Amino acid sequence: MNVYKKIQANIAQGKKQIAVLLDPDKIVIQADFIQQIELFERSGIDFFFIGGSIVEEQHFRKVVDFLAEHCQIPLILFPGAHYQIHEAADALLFLSLVSGRNAEYLIGQQVKASKQVQQMQLETIATAYMLIDGGRTSTTAYVTQTQAIPRNEIDIAVSTALAAKMLGMQAIYLEAGSGAHFPVPTTMIEAVKKEIVLPLIIGGGIRNKEEAQAIFAAGADIIVIGNALEKNPKLIEEMMKLQISNSKII
Numbered sequence: 001m002n003v004y005k006k007i008q009a010n011i012a013q014g015k016k017q018i019a020v021l022l023d024p025d026k027i028v029i030q031a032d033f034i035q036q037i038e039l040f041e042r043s044g045i046d047f048f049f050i051g052g053s054i055v056e057e058q059h060f061r062k063v064v065d066f067l068a069e070h071c072q073i074p075l076i077l078f079p080g081a082h083y084q085i086h087e088a089a090d091a092l093l094f095l096s097l098v099s100g101r102n103a104e105y106l107i108g109q110q111v112k113a114s115k116q117v118q119q120m121q122l123e124t125i126a127t128a129y130m131l132i133d134g135g136r137t138s139t140t141a142y143v144t145q146t147q148a149i150p151r152n153e154i155d156i157a158v159s160t161a162l163a164a165k166m167l168g169m170q171a172i173y174l175e176a177g178s179g180a181h182f183p184v185p186t187t188m189i190e191a192v193k194k195e196i197v198l199p200l201i202i203g204g205g206i207r208n209k210e211e212a213q214a215i216f217a218a219g220a221d222i223i224v225i226g227n228a229l230e231k232n233p234k235l236i237e238e239m240m241k242l243q244i245s246n247s248k249i250i
């Protein structure tokens, strides 16, 4: 299965897509976790994203192996560092932190990973990763030693996304940071969507159906939810009701 083609086909059909973020660092493979995964699978989520800022490598591999073996939902790697790659996944978001000016996260980590990714024959989706201020210092900003784009700097966000598109990126990911106080502003999502015809992924701080609905309506193609589902996995059932055709939001 080519994951990028699937994303594009969903967009062409007007289908809004929901990804559940799993942070291996917070996962213990036991009954609760297995039940949660089954719930997500039954609910019909589109993707699992897996990765985190600080993840122990062996444990990361164990969690990916488990998921690849036990569930049918496409598994997309969302790495916080170069070692978070695994051949059992369906695709890898090959991220470049284009909102920052730290060469290590623009290209350094990618160079460290590239040969292994090639050997694994992993599908890569070149993704412009843009950190947007979510009302608190995010782990990503701290770990990468970069600054988020201020919430009101819509032009900077649009120009950054445009530059990424001109560099050949395949997707744009606007990230408010895990556990953000506020998700990415809808005005920014609208402005980026208007200029750039690429799959648009939005994550960070999405806590309820209303926020998800507003973010989809503003132009997000995929939303990514982590913390809110860790706290209340059943929230997925409400979120899935937002998945409808032709961008007509219920």
Ligand code: 1GP
Pocket (backbone or CB within 6 Å): 021, 175, 176, 177, 178, 179, 180, 202, 203, 204, 205, 206, 224, 225, 226, 227, 228
């Ligand atoms: C994915 O970092 C987000 O882009 C996940 O954020 O944990 O706040 O949902 P939350």
